[in-house]
Amino acid sequence: MAMSSESATSPETSDRPSLIRIISQQATRILNLEEENQELKNLVQTLKDEIRRLKGEKGRPALKPSLPDQPSEDKKPGRTGNWKKRGKTVTVTRTERLPIDPAVLPADARYKGTRRIVIQDLRIEPDNVAFEIERYYSSRERKTYESPLPPAYDGFFLGPGIRHLAPALHYQGRMPQKLLQTFLTGMGVVISEGEVAALLVRSGAPFEAENEAACRAAVRKHGYQHIDDTGARLLGKNGATIVTGNENFVAYRTGAHKNRLAALQALRRTEALRYRLDKEAIAYIQGKLPHAALDTILKRLGTRVFANGEDFEKNVLGHPDLRLYSPQALRYVREAAAVAAFRAEDPTTQLVCDDAGQFKGLTRFLQLCWVHAGRHFKVLDPSTPEFRQILNRFLDALWTYYDRLLEYQRTPRSKDKARLWREFDLVFKPETGYYALDRRIQKIRRQKAELLTVLSFPKIPLQNNTCELDVREKVVQRKIRNCHRSRAGARASDLFLGLMGTCRKNKISFRAFLKDRIYQTRAIPELQKIISSSPSRGAPHATTY
Numbered sequence: 074m075a076m077s078s079e080s081a082t083s084p085e086t087s088d089r090p091s092l093i094r095i096i097s098q099q100a101t102r103i104l105n106l107e108e109e110n111q112e113l114k115n116l117v118q119t120l121k122d123e124i125r126r127l128k129g130e131k132g133r134p135a136l137k138p139s140l141p142d143q144p145s146e147d148k149k150p151g152r153t154g155n156w157k158k159r160g161k162t163v164t165v166t167r168t169e170r171l172p173i174d175p176a177v178l179p180a181d182a183r184y185k186g187t188r189r190i191v192i193q194d195l196r197i198e199p200d201n202v203a204f205e206i207e208r209y210y211s212s213r214e215r216k217t218y219e220s221p222l223p224p225a226y227d228g229f230f231l232g233p234g235i236r237h238l239a240p241a242l243h244y245q246g247r248m249p250q251k252l253l254q255t256f257l258t259g260m261g262v263v264i265s266e267g268e269v270a271a272l273l274v275r276s277g278a279p280f281e282a283e284n285e286a287a288c289r290a291a292v293r294k295h296g297y298q299h300i301d302d303t304g305a306r307l308l309g310k311n312g313a314t315i316v317t318g319n320e321n322f323v324a325y326r327t328g329a330h331k332n333r334l335a336a337l338q339a340l341r342r343t344e345a346l347r348y349r350l351d352k353e354a355i356a357y358i359q360g361k362l363p364h365a366a367l368d369t370i371l372k373r374l375g376t377r378v379f380a381n382g383e384d385f386e387k388n389v390l391g392h393p394d395l396r397l398y399s400p401q402a403l404r405y406v407r408e409a410a411a412v413a414a415f416r417a418e419d420p421t422t423q424l425v426c427d428d429a430g431q432f433k434g435l436t437r438f439l440q441l442c443w444v445h446a447g448r449h450f451k452v453l454d455p456s457t458p459e460f461r462q463i464l465n466r467f468l469d470a471l472w473t474y475y476d477r478l479l480e481y482q483r484t485p486r487s488k489d490k491a492r493l494w495r496e497f498d499l500v501f502k503p504e505t506g507y508y509a510l511d512r513r514i515q516k517i518r519r520q521k522a523e524l525l526t527v528l529s530f531p532k533i534p535l536q537n538n539t540c541e542l543d544v545r546e547k548v549v550q551r552k553i554r555n556c557h558r559s560r561a562g563a564r565a566s567d568l569f570l571g572l573m574g575t576c577r578k579n580k581i582s583f584r585a586f587l588k589d590r591i592y593q594t595r596a597i598p599e600l601q602k603i604i605s606s607s608p609s610r611g612a613p614h615a616t617t618y
Contacts, residue, residue, distance in 0.1 A: 104457055105508030111456075112509070163191050199261040200234055202226075225592045231272060235262060237587040239269065240276055244569045245583050247553055274561050277568040279590065284324075284572055287600035288342055289420075291322035291575075294604060297423035297440075297533050298340060299540035300432055302331045303548055306556035307563055314551075314567070315339035316544050321604045323543045323574035325567035327557060333408050333431045337415050340424075340435065348385040348407070349414035351376040357409035357434065378414060385410060423526065423533050425540070433523075440526040442537035443475055449513045463507045467514075474500045478527060478535060485531040493528060497521055532609070543574055579603050 170187075204226070209218040225233040235257065242248045248256070250273070254266045264272075292298060298317050305314040305327050313331035317324050317339050326339040337346055379385040389410070390403055412435055415421075424436040427445040450468060455461040474496065481489050501518050503511040517524070527533055547570060557563035576583045581597065589597045 101506055104460065107456055108460075108507075108509045111454075163193060165191060197238075197260065200232065201261075202232065231262075231264070233588075233591045236272065236276055237584070237591040239272055240569055241584040241587055243273055244550075244566070244573055247549065249553060270562070274559075274565045277565040280568060280572060283590075283600055284568060284575070285342060287575055287604055288322050288324050288571075290601035290604045291319055293420045294321065294609065295319050295532070296420060297425060297530075298421050299425045299534070299537055299543075300336065300340065301426065301537060301540040301544050302336075302429070303544050303551075305547075305551060305563075307560070308558070309556060314544075314547050316540055316547065317342075318540060318543055318574065318578075320539065320609070321575070321578055321607065322571075323540075323578065324571045325547060327563040327567055331431060333435065334411055336431055336435060337411050340421060341415065341419060345381055346411050347414040347418065348379040348382065348389075348410035349376070349417055350379075350389060350410055351413055351417075353416065354406075354409040354413035357412055358405045379410070382407075423530055425534055425537050427537055428520070438526050438530065439523045440530075440533050440535070441520055441523045442535075443478075443524065444536040444538060446517055446520070446524065447471065447475075449516070450510065453509055453513075455507070460507045460510075463505050464510060467505065467510060470500050475535070482527065482531045482535070490528045494525060497525060546570060546574065575600060579607065 204222060206222070207220045210216070211218065221227065229236065239253060239257070242256070243250070243253055250266060250269050254264060254269045257264050257269070298319055300315065300317050302313050302315045305312045307327060307329060310329065312327060312329045313335070314325055314327045315331060315336060315338075317326075324339070324342050326335075326342070328335055328338070334346065338344060377388075379388065385407070390406060415435065416437060421436055423438045423440060424432060425440045425442065426432040427442050433439060447468075450464065450471065453464055455464055474493075477493060477496075481493060498518075498521075501514050501521075503514040503518070505511055505514070527535055550566065550570065557566065572586070573583045576586050579600070581600075581603070586597055589595065
């Protein structure tokens with residue numbers, strides 16, 4: 074019997090588009106669950122490795138995946154066809170004329186001038202000076218008069234040559250104290266390892282005032298600071314080094330903590346914080362604890378500045394209205410007063426950093442690093458070609474938007490400011506269908522205001538790479554020396570590494586700077602004057618991502 078046209082179309086055939094849509098949705102959910110499951114596996118493995126490490130064992134080694142074989146090319150990677158080797162500029166310190174022996178010249182030889190050959194060389198040799206000091210005695214005054222030592226030698230057991238060379242070799246040359254002592258004794262200097270340590274620690278005192286003046290000049294000039302931190306070992310215990318700076322200076326502070334108070338100490342480059350009780354301090358702790366008691370204290374004491382923590386503890390935290398609060402609540406009060414004093418007294422109004430929580434809320438304006446934000450997406454490893462395409466399209470849109478922000482920094486206009494603010498929401502739309510990507514986009518959307526501070530301050534950098542490069546020097550030094558055995562040694566290391574970075578950023582030779590200051594020739598102007606008079610480089614160039 075022939076089938077009718079109605080029965081030829083089965084229910085399964087009519088629902089086929091719906092089934093395809095449902096299967097596609099379920100496949101997407103499965104892939105998203107696989108991504109989430111892999112992240113949880115990685116987290117579990119990380120926690121297991123940490124448990125093993127705390128028990129004195131070793132965790133799983135972190136092995137990078139093998140790179141695919143690259144086709145061989147004649148050109149070296151990263152070089153374009155127009156690349157040329159840069160010429161070298163050598164400063165000539167002396168000129169020596171070499172005459173030719175007339176006996177080797179023929180009778181018809183005529184003088185044709187000279188030809189110059191520059192050869193680089195060093196001369197490091199002992200220079201032990203025995204000063205013969207004239208002495209006169211006045212019987213009437215019963216007093217002995219002596220001729221003074223040269224300023225560079227007076228009050229020191231080692232001459233200026235050693236005093237400027239030792240810090241240069243130790244910090245810039247990364248030579249440990251033991252090797253430095255071996256080098257000096259090999260050159261004929263009678264010195265012990267303990268005297269080398271004392272020399273490195275005590276040499277920093279004459280530079281402290283100029284270093285602080287240079288840092289303040291750089292902050293006043295630009296109005297912003299970078300900040301980042303890295304691990305450190307101090308007195309055999311784990312600590313942290315907080316690094317601050319901008320395009321004209323860098324400063325290090327090594328201590329036991331990296332909390333907000335430690336970050337404020339690094340930004341102010343001081344151990345003793347000041348505390349200020351005012352309405353801004355009350356606003357800082359808004360929502361963190363009931364501040365009725367603080368309002369009462371503020372009405373009683375008025376706006377008041379406390380020069381040190383002891384006065385603040387006694388007059389504010391020791392107040393009967395605050396004794397009932399927990400230590401956590403009192404910590405918020407302490408942070409609020411320290412932040413209020415910092416904002417009122419320090420010229421730093423903007424802070425450039427990564428997403429670390431201890432750096433937020435310290436300044437009135439915060440610019441988060443776009444390179445750090447991009448890393449959240451760069452670490453994704455899609456398991457399907459579809460998700461790979463979604464991620465690539467998003468990354469293209471992200472870095473295109475980043476380039477537009479760089480262009481805005483060069484020529485800021487109010488209409489572009491409004492357009493870029495709206496365009497942010499179009500780029501970061503958590504509707505891609507890729508679960509891991511959407512989750513990260515949601516986090517970035519919550520940081521919109523902190524990522525777009527640059528729209529109000531076009532001269533502020535978009536990334537924290539400057540500070541990360543400064544951190545790298547401290548990491549290398551930590552790998553060489555491992556631990557600071559005294560706080561004085563840590564302060565000396567922070568001071569000289571900061572001076573070295575500041576000299577580098579202002580195109581000054583660190584060794585020449587040390588030699589100039591220790592010999593007291595003053596041929597190099599003061600760092601704060603160099604920083605104040607140097608032109609600002611303005612907005613940074615595009616970053617490689």
